[in-house]
Amino acid sequence: MPALTSLPNxxxxxxxxxxxxxxxxxxxxxxxxxxxxxxxxxxxxxxxxYDRATIIDLLAQESGGDDGDLRTSNYALIPISNDAVLLTYETERSYRNGSKRRVLRSSVWKHDGLKWQMFFHQGTIRT
Known part of the structure; x- marks a missing residue:
């Protein structure tokens, strides 16, 4: 695969x-x-x-119920090769009952020659 001329912003x-x-x-x-x-x-x-097929099936079945309000922050993008980047950020989901869930997230995005696709994702609950 040819190297990208520039990484994404x-x-x-x-x-x-x-x-x-x-x-x-x-x-x-x-x-x-x-x-x-x-x-x-x-x-x-x-x-x-989760593998790709499982995630696709699970997301397609989501009910769209009360998932709470999602806020994201602290995005950072780090190149890891000539065709891949690491995105890190935090999410905070606030629910109607007053509870909150904070998660540190990281994703590896890889360019396949045509487009960027997520290759790996991890969520870690932040206490």
Whole structure:
């Protein structure tokens, strides 16, 4: 694969990442398939490990119930090769009952020659 002439900027990768936060994207099998690379793996904040097919199926089945208000912050983008970047950030989800869940997140985005796709994601609950 030829080297990229330039790595993406933070706004480009952040936009792709945040698309996966939106219910309309999450419930669209086609949209999620386009965003997740073959071989994708997630280490979830739940402690479970998910492969690409499992994540696509789980997201397509989401009910869209009270998932709480999601806020993101502290985005950083670090190049890790000539065709991959590491995105790190934090999320905080506030629920109607007053509880909050804070998670540190990291994603590896890889360019396949045509587009950027998420290759790995990890969520770690922040206490």
């Amino acid at each position: 933070l706004a480009e990768i952040q936009s792709l990442e945040e698309a996966l936060h939106r219910p309309e994207t999450r419930r669209s099998r086609e949209a999620v398939e386009a965003l997740l690379a073959e071989g994708f793996v997630e280490f979830g904040a739940s402690g479970n490990v």
